[in-house]
Amino acid sequence: MKVxxxxxxxxQRQALQAVRFISDDEKLQEKVLREVAKKLLESNWxxxxxxxxxxxxxxxxxxxxxxxxxxxxxRDSNDSVLRMYPKLKQKVKLSKDPLMTAVRLAIxxxxxxxxxxxxxxxxxxxxxxxxxxxxxxxxxxxxxKLEKATTLLYFVDNAGEIGFDKLLVETFLATKKLNKIDFxxxxxxxxxxxxxxxxxxxxxxxxxxxxxxxxxxxxxxxGPARGSQTVKSWISEHDLVISKGQGNYEGLSEHSxxxxxxxxxxxxxxxxxxxxxxxxxxxxxx
Amino acid sequence: MKVxxxxxxxxQRQALQAVRFISDDEKLQEKVLREVAKKLLESNWxxxxxxxxxxxxxxxxxxxxxxxxxxxxxRDSNDSVLRMYPKLKQKVKLSKDPLMTAVRLAIxxxxxxxxxxxxxxxxxxxxxxxxxxxxxxxxxxxxxKLEKATTLLYFVDNAGEIGFDKLLVETFLATKKLNKIDFxxxxxxxxxxxxxxxxxxxxxxxxxxxxxxxxxxxxxxxGPARGSQTVKSWISEHDLVISKGQGNYEGLSEHSxxxxxxxxxxxxxxxxxxxxxxxxxxxxxx
Numbered sequence: 288m289k290v291x292x293x294x295x296x297x298x299q300r301q302a303l304q305a306v307r308f309i310s311d312d313e314k315l316q317e318k319v320l321r322e323v324a325k326k327l328l329e330s331n332w333x334x335x336x337x338x339x340x341x342x343x344x345x346x347x348x349x350x351x352x353x354x355x356x357x358x359x360x361x362r363d364s365n366d367s368v369l370r371m372y373p374k375l376k377q378k379v380k381l382s383k384d385p386l387m388t389a390v391r392l393a394i395x396x397x398x399x400x401x402x403x404x405x406x407x408x409x410x411x412x413x414x415x416x417x418x419x420x421x422x423x424x425x426x427x428x429x430x431x432k433l434e435k436a437t438t439l440l441y442f443v444d445n446a447g448e449i450g451f452d453k454l455l456v457e458t459f460l461a462t463k464k465l466n467k468i469d470f471x472x473x474x475x476x477x478x479x480x481x482x483x484x485x486x487x488x489x490x491x492x493x494x495x496x497x498x499x500x501x502x503x504x505x506x507x508x509x510g511p512a513r514g515s516q517t518v519k520s521w522i523s524e525h526d527l528v529i530s531k532g533q534g535n536y537e538g539l540s541e542h543s544x545x546x547x548x549x550x551x552x553x554x555x556x557x558x559x560x561x562x563x564x565x566x567x568x569x570x571x572x573x
Numbered sequence: 574m575k576v577x578x579x580x581x582x583x584x585q586r587q588a589l590q591a592v593r594f595i596s597d598d599e600k601l602q603e604k605v606l607r608e609v610a611k612k613l614l615e616s617n618w619x620x621x622x623x624x625x626x627x628x629x630x631x632x633x634x635x636x637x638x639x640x641x642x643x644x645x646x647x648r649d650s651n652d653s654v655l656r657m658y659p660k661l662k663q664k665v666k667l668s669k670d671p672l673m674t675a676v677r678l679a680i681x682x683x684x685x686x687x688x689x690x691x692x693x694x695x696x697x698x699x700x701x702x703x704x705x706x707x708x709x710x711x712x713x714x715x716x717x718k719l720e721k722a723t724t725l726l727y728f729v730d731n732a733g734e735i736g737f738d739k740l741l742v743e744t745f746l747a748t749k750k751l752n753k754i755d756f757x758x759x760x761x762x763x764x765x766x767x768x769x770x771x772x773x774x775x776x777x778x779x780x781x782x783x784x785x786x787x788x789x790x791x792x793x794x795x796g797p798a799r800g801s802q803t804v805k806s807w808i809s810e811h812d813l814v815i816s817k818g819q820g821n822y823e824g825l826s827e828h829s830x831x832x833x834x835x836x837x838x839x840x841x842x843x844x845x846x847x848x849x850x851x852x853x854x855x856x857x858x859x
Contacts, residue, residue: 292589292599292602292603293586293589295606296583296585296589299582300579303578313578317618320578324581324610324613324614325614327610328607328611328614
Protein backbone atom coordinates (compact mmCIF):
# COMPACT_ATOMS: atom_id res chain seq x y z
CA MET A 288 0.00 0.00 0.00
CA LYS A 289 1.29 3.45 -0.86
CA VAL A 290 0.60 6.44 1.30
CA UNK A 291 -2.78 8.11 0.89
CA UNK A 292 -3.23 11.89 0.90
CA UNK A 293 -5.16 11.56 4.16
CA UNK A 294 -2.04 10.14 5.79
CA UNK A 295 -0.20 13.49 5.39
CA UNK A 296 -2.21 15.47 7.97
CA UNK A 297 -2.51 12.28 10.06
CA UNK A 298 1.30 11.95 10.36
CA GLN A 299 1.50 15.53 11.62
CA ARG A 300 -1.14 14.80 14.25
CA GLN A 301 0.85 11.70 15.23
CA ALA A 302 4.11 13.63 15.57
CA LEU A 303 2.38 16.23 17.72
CA GLN A 304 1.05 13.50 19.98
CA ALA A 305 4.52 11.94 20.24
CA VAL A 306 6.25 15.16 21.31
CA ARG A 307 3.46 15.87 23.81
CA PHE A 308 4.14 12.52 25.46
CA ILE A 309 7.57 13.81 26.42
CA SER A 310 7.25 17.58 26.73
CA ASP A 311 4.74 20.32 27.59
CA ASP A 312 6.96 22.92 25.92
CA GLU A 313 4.81 24.45 23.18
CA LYS A 314 7.82 25.94 21.41
CA LEU A 315 9.34 22.48 21.12
CA GLN A 316 5.99 21.04 19.97
CA GLU A 317 5.73 23.72 17.29
CA LYS A 318 9.32 23.08 16.18
CA VAL A 319 8.60 19.35 15.76
CA LEU A 320 5.35 19.98 13.90
CA ARG A 321 6.98 22.49 11.54
CA GLU A 322 9.92 20.20 10.78
CA VAL A 323 7.62 17.23 10.19
CA ALA A 324 5.41 19.26 7.84
CA LYS A 325 8.54 20.47 6.02
CA LYS A 326 9.87 16.92 5.69
CA LEU A 327 6.53 15.66 4.36
CA LEU A 328 6.51 18.45 1.78
CA GLU A 329 9.97 17.45 0.59
CA SER A 330 9.08 13.76 0.47
CA ASN A 331 7.85 11.66 -2.38
CA TRP A 332 4.36 10.43 -1.54
CA UNK A 333 4.86 7.14 -3.38
CA UNK A 334 6.30 5.56 -0.23
CA UNK A 335 4.35 3.18 2.01
CA UNK A 336 2.85 4.63 5.22
CA UNK A 337 5.42 2.79 7.44
CA UNK A 338 8.29 4.25 5.39
CA UNK A 339 6.95 7.77 5.75
CA UNK A 340 6.17 7.11 9.43
CA UNK A 341 9.84 6.29 9.94
CA UNK A 342 10.89 9.65 8.48
CA UNK A 343 8.35 11.48 10.61
CA UNK A 344 9.29 9.78 13.87
CA UNK A 345 13.03 10.21 13.18
CA UNK A 346 12.40 13.95 13.33
CA UNK A 347 10.60 13.63 16.65
CA UNK A 348 13.51 11.59 18.02
CA UNK A 349 16.17 14.01 16.71
CA UNK A 350 14.54 17.22 17.93
CA UNK A 351 13.49 15.93 21.33
CA UNK A 352 16.72 14.00 21.83
CA UNK A 353 14.64 11.01 22.96
CA UNK A 354 15.35 7.75 21.15
CA UNK A 355 12.03 6.29 22.30
CA UNK A 356 9.32 8.94 22.94
CA UNK A 357 6.69 6.24 23.61
CA UNK A 358 8.77 4.46 26.29
CA UNK A 359 6.48 5.35 29.21
CA UNK A 360 3.33 4.86 27.15
CA UNK A 361 4.47 1.36 26.16
CA ARG A 362 5.32 0.47 29.76
CA ASP A 363 1.86 1.66 30.87
CA SER A 364 0.17 -0.43 28.15
CA ASN A 365 2.16 -3.50 29.13
CA ASP A 366 1.30 -3.03 32.79
CA SER A 367 -2.45 -2.58 32.14
CA VAL A 368 -2.56 -5.78 30.15
CA LEU A 369 -0.53 -7.68 32.76
CA ARG A 370 -3.07 -6.58 35.38
CA MET A 371 -6.03 -7.93 33.40
CA TYR A 372 -4.18 -11.03 32.17
CA PRO A 373 -5.35 -13.56 34.80
CA LYS A 374 -8.99 -12.57 34.23
CA LEU A 375 -8.64 -12.81 30.44
CA LYS A 376 -6.94 -16.20 30.74
CA GLN A 377 -9.84 -17.42 32.88
CA LYS A 378 -12.36 -16.04 30.37
CA VAL A 379 -10.73 -18.01 27.53
CA LYS A 380 -10.53 -21.19 29.63
CA LEU A 381 -14.20 -21.06 30.64
CA SER A 382 -15.60 -20.19 27.22
CA LYS A 383 -17.36 -22.63 24.91
CA ASP A 384 -14.84 -22.05 22.15
CA PRO A 385 -11.56 -21.01 23.80
CA LEU A 386 -9.80 -20.51 20.46
CA MET A 387 -12.51 -18.14 19.18
CA THR A 388 -12.44 -16.16 22.44
CA ALA A 389 -8.64 -15.89 22.33
CA VAL A 390 -8.74 -14.74 18.67
CA ARG A 391 -11.31 -12.08 19.54
CA LEU A 392 -9.27 -10.89 22.52
CA ALA A 393 -6.14 -10.71 20.36
CA ILE A 394 -8.05 -8.49 17.94
CA UNK A 395 -9.47 -6.37 20.76
CA UNK A 396 -5.91 -5.83 22.02
CA UNK A 397 -5.12 -4.27 18.64
CA UNK A 398 -6.98 -1.15 19.83
CA UNK A 399 -3.86 -0.28 21.88
CA UNK A 400 -2.46 1.99 19.21
CA UNK A 401 -0.90 5.43 19.51
CA UNK A 402 -0.25 5.82 15.81
CA UNK A 403 -3.69 5.80 14.28
CA UNK A 404 -6.10 6.75 17.04
CA UNK A 405 -6.01 9.32 19.78
CA UNK A 406 -8.12 7.79 22.48
CA UNK A 407 -9.33 4.31 23.21
CA UNK A 408 -11.04 2.37 25.97
CA UNK A 409 -9.59 -1.13 26.20
CA UNK A 410 -12.20 -2.63 28.54
CA UNK A 411 -15.06 -1.36 26.38
CA UNK A 412 -13.35 -2.60 23.20
CA UNK A 413 -12.96 -6.07 24.73
CA UNK A 414 -16.67 -6.19 25.55
CA UNK A 415 -17.59 -5.10 22.02
CA UNK A 416 -15.18 -7.35 20.14
CA UNK A 417 -16.23 -10.44 22.12
CA UNK A 418 -19.69 -10.23 20.54
CA UNK A 419 -18.99 -8.40 17.27
CA UNK A 420 -19.50 -10.04 13.87
CA UNK A 421 -16.33 -10.45 11.81
CA UNK A 422 -16.29 -8.33 8.64
CA UNK A 423 -13.96 -10.94 7.13
CA UNK A 424 -14.08 -14.34 8.78
CA UNK A 425 -11.58 -17.07 7.95
CA UNK A 426 -11.87 -18.72 11.36
CA UNK A 427 -12.45 -22.21 9.96
CA UNK A 428 -9.35 -21.86 7.85
CA UNK A 429 -7.43 -20.88 10.99
CA UNK A 430 -8.70 -23.98 12.85
CA UNK A 431 -7.73 -26.07 9.87
CA LYS A 432 -4.24 -24.60 9.50
CA LEU A 433 -3.60 -24.81 13.24
CA GLU A 434 -4.57 -28.47 13.33
CA LYS A 435 -1.90 -29.31 10.76
CA ALA A 436 0.78 -26.89 11.97
CA THR A 437 3.98 -27.69 13.80
CA THR A 438 5.61 -24.28 13.33
CA LEU A 439 4.25 -20.78 13.93
CA LEU A 440 5.42 -17.36 12.73
CA TYR A 441 3.67 -14.50 14.53
CA PHE A 442 4.14 -10.83 13.52
CA VAL A 443 3.20 -8.90 16.67
CA ASP A 444 2.07 -5.28 16.62
CA ASN A 445 1.99 -3.03 19.69
CA ALA A 446 3.24 -3.01 23.27
CA GLY A 447 0.50 -4.13 25.64
CA GLU A 448 -1.30 -5.88 22.79
CA ILE A 449 1.40 -8.58 22.85
CA GLY A 450 -0.05 -9.80 26.15
CA PHE A 451 -3.17 -10.77 24.17
CA ASP A 452 -0.96 -12.42 21.55
CA LYS A 453 0.71 -14.48 24.28
CA LEU A 454 -2.71 -15.60 25.45
CA LEU A 455 -3.67 -16.62 21.92
CA VAL A 456 -0.50 -18.67 21.47
CA GLU A 457 -1.04 -20.31 24.87
CA THR A 458 -4.51 -21.22 23.63
CA PHE A 459 -2.97 -22.78 20.51
CA LEU A 460 -0.63 -24.76 22.77
CA ALA A 461 -3.48 -26.06 24.94
CA THR A 462 -4.61 -28.32 22.10
CA LYS A 463 -1.61 -28.44 19.82
CA LYS A 464 2.13 -29.01 20.22
CA LEU A 465 4.27 -26.56 18.26
CA ASN A 466 7.95 -27.34 17.71
CA LYS A 467 8.86 -23.80 16.78
CA ILE A 468 7.29 -20.45 17.62
CA ASP A 469 8.90 -17.37 16.07
CA PHE A 470 7.62 -14.00 17.20
CA UNK A 471 8.51 -11.15 14.87
CA UNK A 472 9.19 -7.94 16.80
CA UNK A 473 10.64 -4.54 15.81
CA UNK A 474 14.43 -4.29 15.88
CA UNK A 475 14.20 -0.79 17.36
CA UNK A 476 11.61 1.64 18.74
CA UNK A 477 8.98 3.22 16.45
CA UNK A 478 5.69 4.63 17.80
CA UNK A 479 4.38 2.10 20.36
CA UNK A 480 5.35 -0.99 18.36
CA UNK A 481 6.53 -3.90 20.48
CA UNK A 482 10.29 -4.44 20.70
CA UNK A 483 12.25 -7.34 22.23
CA UNK A 484 12.21 -5.51 25.56
CA UNK A 485 8.39 -5.45 25.57
CA UNK A 486 8.17 -9.10 24.50
CA UNK A 487 10.38 -10.20 27.37
CA UNK A 488 8.61 -7.88 29.83
CA UNK A 489 5.34 -9.59 28.86
CA UNK A 490 6.87 -13.08 29.10
CA UNK A 491 6.61 -14.19 25.47
CA UNK A 492 10.04 -15.85 25.88
CA UNK A 493 8.62 -18.20 28.51
CA UNK A 494 6.53 -20.06 25.90
CA UNK A 495 8.16 -23.35 24.97
CA UNK A 496 10.21 -23.38 21.73
CA UNK A 497 9.73 -19.64 21.27
CA UNK A 498 12.30 -17.37 19.66
CA UNK A 499 12.38 -13.86 18.28
CA UNK A 500 13.06 -12.44 14.83
CA UNK A 501 13.57 -8.69 14.39
CA UNK A 502 12.31 -6.64 11.47
CA UNK A 503 13.31 -3.11 10.58
CA UNK A 504 11.86 -0.06 12.37
CA UNK A 505 13.01 1.96 9.36
CA UNK A 506 16.56 2.50 10.66
CA UNK A 507 19.58 0.74 9.16
CA UNK A 508 20.76 -2.35 10.99
CA UNK A 509 17.52 -3.09 12.84
CA GLY A 510 16.44 -5.99 10.61
CA PRO A 511 14.99 -6.83 7.21
CA ALA A 512 12.01 -4.86 5.87
CA ARG A 513 8.59 -6.51 5.84
CA GLY A 514 8.53 -6.54 2.06
CA SER A 515 11.99 -8.22 1.77
CA GLN A 516 12.91 -11.66 0.40
CA THR A 517 14.16 -12.61 3.88
CA VAL A 518 10.73 -12.04 5.38
CA LYS A 519 9.14 -13.82 2.43
CA SER A 520 11.27 -16.89 3.16
CA TRP A 521 10.38 -16.74 6.89
CA ILE A 522 6.75 -16.94 5.87
CA SER A 523 7.25 -19.90 3.54
CA GLU A 524 9.25 -21.77 6.20
CA HIS A 525 6.37 -21.81 8.73
CA ASP A 526 3.11 -23.75 8.66
CA LEU A 527 0.97 -21.13 10.35
CA VAL A 528 1.65 -17.41 9.90
CA ILE A 529 -0.22 -14.64 11.70
CA SER A 530 0.11 -10.90 11.05
CA LYS A 531 -1.35 -8.57 13.67
CA GLY A 532 -2.48 -5.00 13.06
CA GLN A 533 -2.54 -2.32 10.39
CA GLY A 534 1.21 -1.71 10.03
CA ASN A 535 1.87 -5.38 9.29
CA TYR A 536 -1.12 -5.47 6.94
CA GLU A 537 0.33 -2.54 5.00
CA GLY A 538 3.85 -4.00 4.94
CA LEU A 539 3.07 -7.69 4.35
CA SER A 540 0.16 -7.38 1.93
CA GLU A 541 2.37 -8.43 -1.01
CA HIS A 542 3.17 -11.79 0.60
CA SER A 543 0.95 -14.88 0.58
CA UNK A 544 0.10 -17.78 2.88
CA UNK A 545 -0.70 -15.78 6.02
CA UNK A 546 -3.57 -14.65 8.26
CA UNK A 547 -4.23 -10.95 8.81
CA UNK A 548 -5.78 -10.38 12.23
CA UNK A 549 -6.70 -6.79 13.01
CA UNK A 550 -9.17 -4.10 13.78
CA UNK A 551 -9.63 -1.55 10.98
CA UNK A 552 -8.79 1.73 12.69
CA UNK A 553 -8.29 4.21 9.87
CA UNK A 554 -10.51 4.93 6.84
CA UNK A 555 -7.72 4.15 4.38
CA UNK A 556 -7.06 0.63 5.69
CA UNK A 557 -10.79 0.01 6.06
CA UNK A 558 -11.39 1.01 2.45
CA UNK A 559 -8.48 -1.16 1.25
CA UNK A 560 -10.05 -4.14 3.04
CA UNK A 561 -13.56 -3.22 1.88
CA UNK A 562 -14.82 -2.86 5.46
CA UNK A 563 -15.89 -0.09 7.86
CA UNK A 564 -13.75 1.64 10.50
CA UNK A 565 -14.09 -0.37 13.74
CA UNK A 566 -14.64 -3.68 11.93
CA UNK A 567 -12.75 -6.79 13.01
CA UNK A 568 -10.93 -8.94 10.49
CA UNK A 569 -9.50 -12.45 10.36
CA UNK A 570 -8.48 -12.86 6.73
CA UNK A 571 -6.45 -15.64 5.19
CA UNK A 572 -4.42 -14.65 2.16
CA UNK A 573 -3.67 -17.84 0.23
CA MET B 574 -8.60 32.51 20.40
CA LYS B 575 -5.35 31.96 18.59
CA VAL B 576 -4.72 28.94 16.47
CA UNK B 577 -3.75 25.75 18.26
CA UNK B 578 -1.08 23.37 16.98
CA UNK B 579 -3.80 20.76 16.43
CA UNK B 580 -5.44 23.12 13.92
CA UNK B 581 -2.46 22.80 11.53
CA UNK B 582 -3.07 19.17 10.46
CA UNK B 583 -6.83 19.80 10.74
CA UNK B 584 -6.69 22.61 8.15
CA GLN B 585 -4.92 20.29 5.73
CA ARG B 586 -7.60 17.64 6.21
CA GLN B 587 -10.20 20.36 5.59
CA ALA B 588 -8.54 21.55 2.37
CA LEU B 589 -8.36 17.96 1.13
CA GLN B 590 -12.06 17.52 1.81
CA ALA B 591 -12.85 20.78 -0.01
CA VAL B 592 -10.96 19.84 -3.18
CA ARG B 593 -12.54 16.37 -3.13
CA PHE B 594 -15.98 17.99 -3.19
CA ILE B 595 -15.17 19.36 -6.61
CA SER B 596 -12.70 16.95 -8.19
CA ASP B 597 -11.66 13.29 -8.18
CA ASP B 598 -8.34 14.18 -9.76
CA GLU B 599 -5.71 12.95 -7.29
CA LYS B 600 -2.99 15.09 -8.86
CA LEU B 601 -5.08 18.19 -8.23
CA GLN B 602 -5.85 17.02 -4.69
CA GLU B 603 -2.14 16.52 -4.00
CA LYS B 604 -1.33 19.94 -5.45
CA VAL B 605 -3.86 21.62 -3.15
CA LEU B 606 -2.63 19.69 -0.11
CA ARG B 607 1.01 20.53 -0.84
CA GLU B 608 0.29 24.23 -1.37
CA VAL B 609 -1.81 24.42 1.79
CA ALA B 610 0.90 22.69 3.84
CA LYS B 611 3.48 25.08 2.34
CA LYS B 612 1.32 28.12 3.14
CA LEU B 613 0.80 26.94 6.72
CA LEU B 614 4.55 26.50 7.12
CA GLU B 615 5.14 30.06 5.94
CA SER B 616 2.39 31.46 8.17
CA ASN B 617 2.60 32.93 11.61
CA TRP B 618 0.63 30.71 13.98
CA UNK B 619 -0.44 33.64 16.16
CA UNK B 620 -3.47 34.22 13.95
CA UNK B 621 -6.99 33.12 14.89
CA UNK B 622 -8.33 29.90 13.33
CA UNK B 623 -10.75 31.81 11.06
CA UNK B 624 -7.88 33.99 9.76
CA UNK B 625 -5.78 30.95 8.94
CA UNK B 626 -8.84 29.17 7.50
CA UNK B 627 -9.24 32.05 5.07
CA UNK B 628 -5.65 31.63 3.84
CA UNK B 629 -6.15 27.88 3.46
CA UNK B 630 -9.42 28.12 1.58
CA UNK B 631 -8.09 30.89 -0.69
CA UNK B 632 -5.56 28.35 -1.95
CA UNK B 633 -8.30 25.80 -2.62
CA UNK B 634 -10.26 28.44 -4.54
CA UNK B 635 -7.24 29.63 -6.53
CA UNK B 636 -5.97 26.17 -7.55
CA UNK B 637 -9.35 24.68 -8.37
CA UNK B 638 -10.61 27.87 -10.01
CA UNK B 639 -13.85 27.48 -8.04
CA UNK B 640 -14.90 30.51 -6.03
CA UNK B 641 -17.21 28.40 -3.88
CA UNK B 642 -16.12 24.73 -3.61
CA UNK B 643 -18.92 24.01 -1.11
CA UNK B 644 -21.71 25.35 -3.34
CA UNK B 645 -23.36 21.97 -3.98
CA UNK B 646 -22.81 20.79 -0.42
CA UNK B 647 -24.51 23.93 0.91
CA ARG B 648 -27.45 23.51 -1.44
CA ASP B 649 -27.84 19.88 -0.31
CA SER B 650 -27.77 20.91 3.35
CA ASN B 651 -30.37 23.62 2.74
CA ASP B 652 -32.62 21.19 0.90
CA SER B 653 -32.41 18.49 3.60
CA VAL B 654 -33.40 20.98 6.26
CA LEU B 655 -36.23 22.37 4.13
CA ARG B 656 -37.58 18.83 3.77
CA MET B 657 -37.65 18.23 7.53
CA TYR B 658 -38.80 21.77 8.37
CA PRO B 659 -42.59 21.17 8.65
CA LYS B 660 -42.01 18.22 11.00
CA LEU B 661 -39.58 20.21 13.16
CA LYS B 662 -41.98 23.14 13.32
CA GLN B 663 -44.71 20.78 14.48
CA LYS B 664 -42.41 19.26 17.10
CA VAL B 665 -41.71 22.73 18.55
CA LYS B 666 -45.37 23.70 18.51
CA LEU B 667 -46.51 20.54 20.31
CA SER B 668 -43.77 20.48 22.95
CA LYS B 669 -44.26 21.50 26.58
CA ASP B 670 -41.62 24.18 26.31
CA PRO B 671 -41.47 25.32 22.67
CA LEU B 672 -38.60 27.75 23.30
CA MET B 673 -36.44 25.04 24.88
CA THR B 674 -37.17 22.65 22.01
CA ALA B 675 -36.36 25.30 19.42
CA VAL B 676 -33.10 26.17 21.20
CA ARG B 677 -32.10 22.49 21.26
CA LEU B 678 -32.96 22.07 17.59
CA ALA B 679 -30.92 25.17 16.70
CA ILE B 680 -27.95 23.60 18.51
CA UNK B 681 -28.52 20.22 16.84
CA UNK B 682 -28.46 21.99 13.46
CA UNK B 683 -24.95 23.16 14.30
CA UNK B 684 -23.74 19.61 13.50
CA UNK B 685 -24.03 20.56 9.79
CA UNK B 686 -20.39 21.49 9.52
CA UNK B 687 -17.87 20.62 6.82
CA UNK B 688 -15.03 22.48 8.47
CA UNK B 689 -14.52 20.62 11.73
CA UNK B 690 -16.02 17.20 11.24
CA UNK B 691 -15.97 14.72 8.42
CA UNK B 692 -19.22 12.86 8.86
CA UNK B 693 -22.43 13.52 10.70
CA UNK B 694 -25.92 12.17 11.00
CA UNK B 695 -28.41 15.01 11.37
CA UNK B 696 -31.45 12.93 12.35
CA UNK B 697 -29.50 11.08 15.04
CA UNK B 698 -28.00 14.33 16.34
CA UNK B 699 -31.47 15.85 16.65
CA UNK B 700 -32.67 12.87 18.70
CA UNK B 701 -29.65 13.11 20.98
CA UNK B 702 -29.65 16.86 21.47
CA UNK B 703 -33.37 16.93 22.29
CA UNK B 704 -32.68 14.98 25.49
CA UNK B 705 -29.04 15.86 26.22
CA UNK B 706 -28.03 17.83 29.32
CA UNK B 707 -26.47 21.23 28.61
CA UNK B 708 -22.79 21.44 29.59
CA UNK B 709 -23.32 25.18 30.07
CA UNK B 710 -26.91 26.24 30.61
CA UNK B 711 -27.98 29.88 30.62
CA UNK B 712 -31.50 29.12 29.44
CA UNK B 713 -33.16 31.16 32.19
CA UNK B 714 -31.03 34.10 31.25
CA UNK B 715 -32.16 33.67 27.62
CA UNK B 716 -35.84 33.63 28.67
CA UNK B 717 -35.23 36.72 30.73
CA LYS B 718 -33.38 38.62 27.97
CA LEU B 719 -35.96 37.63 25.38
CA GLU B 720 -38.82 38.86 27.54
CA LYS B 721 -37.30 42.34 27.67
CA ALA B 722 -35.96 42.48 24.11
CA THR B 723 -37.34 44.46 21.20
CA THR B 724 -34.29 44.02 18.94
CA LEU B 725 -32.35 40.89 17.98
CA LEU B 726 -28.91 40.40 16.45
CA TYR B 727 -28.30 36.83 15.31
CA PHE B 728 -24.91 35.61 14.02
CA VAL B 729 -25.74 32.55 11.92
CA ASP B 730 -23.25 29.80 11.15
CA ASN B 731 -23.71 27.23 8.38
CA ALA B 732 -25.92 26.61 5.36
CA GLY B 733 -28.73 24.21 6.24
CA GLU B 734 -28.33 25.07 9.93
CA ILE B 735 -29.94 28.46 9.22
CA GLY B 736 -33.26 26.65 8.75
CA PHE B 737 -33.09 25.75 12.43
CA ASP B 738 -32.19 29.36 13.24
CA LYS B 739 -35.26 30.54 11.36
CA LEU B 740 -37.38 28.15 13.42
CA LEU B 741 -35.87 29.48 16.64
CA VAL B 742 -36.60 33.09 15.68
CA GLU B 743 -40.16 32.14 14.67
CA THR B 744 -40.50 30.62 18.13
CA PHE B 745 -39.29 33.90 19.67
CA LEU B 746 -41.91 35.73 17.58
CA ALA B 747 -44.72 33.44 18.73
CA THR B 748 -44.62 35.03 22.17
CA LYS B 749 -42.75 38.24 21.59
CA LYS B 750 -42.88 41.09 19.12
CA LEU B 751 -39.47 42.17 17.81
CA ASN B 752 -39.12 45.51 16.01
CA LYS B 753 -35.81 44.67 14.44
CA ILE B 754 -34.16 41.36 13.54
CA ASP B 755 -30.66 41.53 12.10
CA PHE B 756 -29.16 38.30 10.82
CA UNK B 757 -25.40 38.38 10.41
CA UNK B 758 -24.27 36.33 7.42
CA UNK B 759 -20.92 35.97 5.59
CA UNK B 760 -20.24 38.59 2.90
CA UNK B 761 -18.74 35.88 0.64
CA UNK B 762 -18.25 32.12 0.53
CA UNK B 763 -15.98 30.33 3.01
CA UNK B 764 -16.33 26.61 3.78
CA UNK B 765 -20.07 25.91 4.19
CA UNK B 766 -20.82 29.15 6.06
CA UNK B 767 -24.19 30.68 5.24
CA UNK B 768 -24.19 33.60 2.81
CA UNK B 769 -27.04 35.95 1.82
CA UNK B 770 -27.96 33.51 -0.96
CA UNK B 771 -28.48 30.71 1.58
CA UNK B 772 -30.43 32.97 3.93
CA UNK B 773 -32.85 33.95 1.18
CA UNK B 774 -33.09 30.38 -0.11
CA UNK B 775 -34.14 29.33 3.38
CA UNK B 776 -36.60 32.21 3.72
CA UNK B 777 -35.01 34.16 6.57
CA UNK B 778 -35.97 37.38 4.73
CA UNK B 779 -39.67 36.51 5.12
CA UNK B 780 -39.54 37.08 8.89
CA UNK B 781 -41.09 40.42 9.79
CA UNK B 782 -38.63 43.29 10.38
CA UNK B 783 -35.69 41.14 9.36
CA UNK B 784 -32.57 42.48 7.66
CA UNK B 785 -29.08 41.23 6.92
CA UNK B 786 -25.64 42.40 7.94
CA UNK B 787 -22.55 40.94 6.28
CA UNK B 788 -19.28 40.15 8.00
CA UNK B 789 -15.98 39.35 6.35
CA UNK B 790 -15.19 35.92 4.94
CA UNK B 791 -11.52 36.93 5.14
CA UNK B 792 -11.48 38.68 1.76
CA UNK B 793 -11.31 42.45 1.38
CA UNK B 794 -14.63 44.21 0.80
CA UNK B 795 -16.86 41.45 2.16
CA GLY B 796 -17.63 43.18 5.47
CA PRO B 797 -16.15 44.03 8.88
CA ALA B 798 -14.27 41.34 10.83
CA ARG B 799 -15.95 39.75 13.83
CA GLY B 800 -13.42 41.34 16.19
CA SER B 801 -13.94 44.88 14.79
CA GLN B 802 -15.37 47.98 16.47
CA THR B 803 -18.22 47.94 13.93
CA VAL B 804 -19.33 44.49 15.08
CA LYS B 805 -18.86 45.54 18.70
CA SER B 806 -21.25 48.44 18.13
CA TRP B 807 -23.79 46.15 16.40
CA ILE B 808 -23.79 44.03 19.55
CA SER B 809 -24.28 46.95 21.90
CA GLU B 810 -27.12 48.32 19.75
CA HIS B 811 -29.29 45.19 20.15
CA ASP B 812 -31.14 43.88 23.20
CA LEU B 813 -30.68 40.20 22.50
CA VAL B 814 -27.59 38.89 20.70
CA ILE B 815 -27.07 35.26 19.67
CA SER B 816 -23.89 33.77 18.25
CA LYS B 817 -24.16 30.35 16.64
CA GLY B 818 -21.33 27.85 16.24
CA GLN B 819 -17.61 27.50 16.76
CA GLY B 820 -16.37 30.03 14.21
CA ASN B 821 -18.43 32.82 15.77
CA TYR B 822 -17.35 31.68 19.25
CA GLU B 823 -13.72 32.00 18.20
CA GLY B 824 -14.20 35.33 16.50
CA LEU B 825 -16.61 37.02 18.95
CA SER B 826 -15.17 35.76 22.24
CA GLU B 827 -13.63 39.17 23.01
CA HIS B 828 -17.03 40.90 22.92
CA SER B 829 -19.58 40.96 25.73
CA UNK B 830 -23.34 40.92 26.16
CA UNK B 831 -24.13 37.93 23.94
CA UNK B 832 -25.25 34.30 24.00
CA UNK B 833 -23.04 31.57 22.53
CA UNK B 834 -25.15 28.70 21.26
CA UNK B 835 -23.21 25.75 19.85
CA UNK B 836 -22.15 22.18 19.88
CA UNK B 837 -18.47 21.67 20.82
CA UNK B 838 -17.14 19.79 17.82
CA UNK B 839 -13.36 20.02 18.15
CA UNK B 840 -11.16 19.29 21.16
CA UNK B 841 -9.64 22.79 21.13
CA UNK B 842 -12.98 24.61 21.39
CA UNK B 843 -14.21 22.06 23.93
CA UNK B 844 -11.16 22.61 26.11
CA UNK B 845 -11.50 26.42 25.82
CA UNK B 846 -15.10 26.12 27.04
CA UNK B 847 -14.17 23.57 29.71
CA UNK B 848 -16.50 20.94 28.22
CA UNK B 849 -16.23 17.67 26.29
CA UNK B 850 -16.44 17.16 22.52
CA UNK B 851 -20.12 16.61 21.63
CA UNK B 852 -21.39 18.76 24.52
CA UNK B 853 -24.09 21.36 23.91
CA UNK B 854 -23.69 24.90 25.14
CA UNK B 855 -25.93 27.89 25.76
CA UNK B 856 -23.64 30.40 27.45
CA UNK B 857 -24.31 34.02 28.23
CA UNK B 858 -21.24 36.22 28.27
CA UNK B 859 -22.15 39.33 30.33
